[in-house]
Ligand SMILES: *[C@@H]1O[C@H](CO)[C@@H](O)[C@H](O)[C@H]1NC(C)=O
Ligand SMILES: *[C@@H]1O[C@H](CO)[C@@H](O)[C@H](O)[C@H]1NC(C)=O
């Protein structure tokens with residue numbers, strides 16, 4: 521599938537004064553909650569698929585998507601449609617007390633997660649990436665990607681799509697570079713992606729190689745062969761039916777893992793993890809929309825002129841990217857058209 525056309529750009533950002541902030545202090549860092557209004561204008565995939573009526577129909581879509589004889593191209597390759605929209609994005613900024621305008625990490629979570637991915641098991645946990653960053657002396661910004669958590673949850677087919685995420689990321693980076701937030705300003709920004717978040721950052725660097733100063737791509741590979749197996753293992757459920765408390769207001773175009781089994785199958789190799797980490801991500805899991813599934817993209821279809829430092833971090837047993845010898849082949853791993 522020629523999956524999408526990257527022509528995302530920002531028209532403008534609302535006045536930064538309108539961003540709502542709240543600040544919570546802890547002994548070693550300051551945590552600042554932000555609700556950031558963003559205005560995006562981009563071309564989206566025109567997807568000829570209506571919101572599924574029920575779970576049976578959604579499961580049929582997933583079957584078709586992961587089937588070798590898939591004809592989904594016919595659904596998505598009907599062209600592009602311009603979208604101009606305004607959203608609110610929820611984020612949290614963590615700044616060490618001794619921070620001196622050094623590095624800001626800009627973290628983009630993967631599918632079916634929200635910003636809590638970067639805070640696994642909470643304060644004091646060795647799996648809490650935010651605390652590790654702050655203890656290493658960096659500031660870090662984490663946020664809920666459109667459709668998740670405290671951010672806007674618009675149409676899950678027409679709006680929550682790859683190109684829109686990329687336009688929002690571009691907006692957020694502009695906001696962070698041009699706004700003084702409670703006395704802090706940010707000049708050196710390192711993008712840190714996980715899984716789908718890495719894919720979005722790699723694609724952003726094609727159109728905006730100047731957007732970040734360095735990039736860390738975790739859960740990322742140039743070889744997409746593992747994706748279907750991992751994707752089909754999840755057990756996709758209409759999100760509002762899976763957890764009404766968390767997702768009751770969402771339309772049937774929002775999906776999530778039915779339960780912890782799907783998450784474990786794809787991402788947690790027994791016995792190499794504490795049960796508490798799987799429980800935490802199950803409780804804080806996010807969504808995947810039909811629009812994200814059908815506008816899915818793995819690698820940019822053009823090279824980037826990005827010349828900053830790149831670090832790729834791939835887990836030994838991530839079903840998506842590294843569980844099979846044919847995927848872990850070093851020649852393929854370094855076949856990076858991405859950057
Ligand atoms: C689910 O919706 C489809 C139409 O999209 C319909 O054909 C089918 O009967 C429905 N199944 C159930 C269990 O309601
Ligand atoms: C795929 O879909 C298109 C458009 O709906 C249709 O014309 C074509 O026959 C389909 N191909 C297969 C193999 O089903």
Ligand SMILES: *[C@@H]1O[C@H](CO)[C@@H](O)[C@H](O)[C@H]1NC(C)=O
Pocket residue numbers: 763764765766802803
């Ligand atoms: C459902 O979501 C709520 C709110 O996010 C959460 O507190 C609860 O633990 C979730 N339930 C399950 C079974 O994951």
